[in-house]
Amino acid sequence: MPAFEIDNKHRVIQWNVALEALSGIKKEDVLGTEGQWRAFYYEKRPVMADLIVDGASEKEISAQYQNKARESMLIKGAYESEDFFPSLGDKGKWYHFTASPMINNEKVIGAIEILEDVTERHTAEENLRYYIGQVTKVQEEERKYLARELHDSTVQTLVALIYQLDNFMADKPGLTENQVAKLKGVYKSLKRAVEDVRNFSRRLRPPVLDDLGLIPVLEWLTGELKKSYGVEIAIEINGEHRRLAPDLELTLFRIIQEAMINAAKHANVKSANVKIYYLFDSVRVEIVDKGEGFNLPEKIGSLPRDGKLGLAGIAERVELLGGKLEIRSHKGEGTTVLVELPVK
Ligand SMILES: Nc1ncnc2c1ncn2[C@@H]1O[C@H](COP(=O)(O)OP(=O)(O)OP(=O)(O)O)[C@@H](O)[C@H]1O
Ligand SMILES: [Mg+2]
Structure with missing residues (x-):
């Protein structure tokens, strides 16, 4: 596994063969220098080992890696992250890397960083x-x-x-x-x-979706669900209601449709609520029922194995559009599905 060590002055003190092979930089050319960044970046910037030596906070470390760094669960004071390095290999490479402090007499005397090709x-x-x-x-x-x-x-x-x-x-x-x-x-x-x-x-x-947009089609759907299941679903709109990109309206409709049908089918309630918030650069939706609730499986992705495609479908659609999803449910306390999708 590629690995290197730096001292507390950011100078390279170890550079293994695997890292030589990965970076094309020979040990003798980098030892004693502060050139560790050359293995990973086109321009000088701190690598994770540098941040550890500097005693950077979790927030500072995270900021360097698009908020995707986290404290290691295995090694105290170590951090790990994953990133794409366009300069490595033919078409760039994804690496998982962990940097941990080297401590002597309670003082950080350097840091070691290990990389794994993912x-x-x-x-x-x-x-x-x-x-x-x-x-x-x-x-x-x-x-x-x-x-x-x-x-x-x-x-x-x-x-x-x-x-x-x-x-x-x-x-x-x-x-x-x-x-x-x-x-x-x-x-x-x-x-x-x-x-x-x-x-x-x-x-x-629903042709209404393409012609008139999300709200009229949801109103139509509430009528249908009232007829089929006897459930009254109230729709509340907040913020400035506007037409959105067709893809986004369709995704929102499919998500709300699934969550509304779930509430009608599984919650055993007479009524449920849908709240839609039109925000500046996103749309947030809450589908809430105070019905029977259920025990959420650890992974939504495991539901389709039992022939349940609804919630997994919601999760996929949210993921595809780079949105956020939260499902809260407890036996006897009802279910809330929260979705936020970015509006471009
Ligand atoms: N609002 C809800 N109230 C109570 N239980 C729910 C609710 N929503 C989902 N569930 C439970 O979670 C399970 C998974 O829901 P999901 O929508 O993925 O599948 P499904 O509705 O059973 O089938 P499908 O959506 O594929 O027709 C349901 O079978 C049900 O037990
Ligand atoms: Mg369903």
């Missing part, structure tokens, strides 16, 4: 994320296509049939009463089929 893991994660993103996109496109086909083709065919049947019955071509009654039955079934297909199509991809 590029493969990062690449795998990136690929997975990309794949999930593509699947979500294709799924939405498919839904849109199905919704439109159903609406434009199936519904139109059924409507034409109703029209023909209507005309046929109006002409009364010597039908017996019994036959008329049967045809009326068929007529009714056709009408119901049209309604069913229309509703199904709307649920797949």
Whole structure:
């Protein structure tokens, strides 16, 4: 594993073979200098070992690594982080690194830093994320296509049939009463089929979302849930309500739709609340019920194994848009889903 040591004057005192190979910098060229940064950066800046020697605070250390550094759980006074180094390897590399102080007579006399190549893991994660993103996109496109086909083709065919049947019955071509009654039955079934297909199509991809935006479509959804589950969901809007990018509106709708349906299906309540906050550069949503609640699994990502796709779907969508998600639930105390998505 690549590793090096510096003394408390930031001078390199150890530089191992693995680090020579990684950085292309020979031990004899760096020992005694303050050139450790050359292995990782194009310009001079402190590396983590330097920050440890300087006794930097957690906040100061974190600030150097996009707030992603944390205190080591294994070694006292040590810090660890992960970062991408574009200058390493062919296409850059991801490294996990830990720097710990060397202490003698309670004084920091230097620091040692060890690096671990985690590029493969990062690449795998990136690929997975990309794949999930593509699947979500294709799924939405498919839904849109199905919704439109159903609406434009199936519904139109059924409507034409109703029209023909209507005309046929109006002409009364010597039908017996019994036959008329049967045809009326068929007529009714056709009408119901049209309604069913229309509703199904709307649920797949509400056209109101594209035409009028998030709030009208949520109002429509509350009506649907009242009809299907008898649950009254109140929607409260805070801040300056505005249209958002289509992607963002769709994601928000899918998240709120899932959380609202969950509240209606699982919470065993008569009412629930949705609060939407239109903030300056983000939108925050809270879906709250005071129902039965549940024990959250340690990892949301483990739910799909039991055929539960809703919450994991929310988590993925939030992640894809770089947002924040919090799910609070306790048995008997209800459930709150909090989502904040950035608005570009
Ligand atoms: N508001 C809620 N109140 C009570 N329990 C809930 C609530 N939301 C989720 N749950 C519990 O968490 C589980 C996981 O929810 P999730 O939405 O992932 O799956 P699902 O609703 O069961 O199925 P799917 O969403 O795939 O149709 C649910 O099965 C339910 O037990
Ligand atoms: Mg669900």
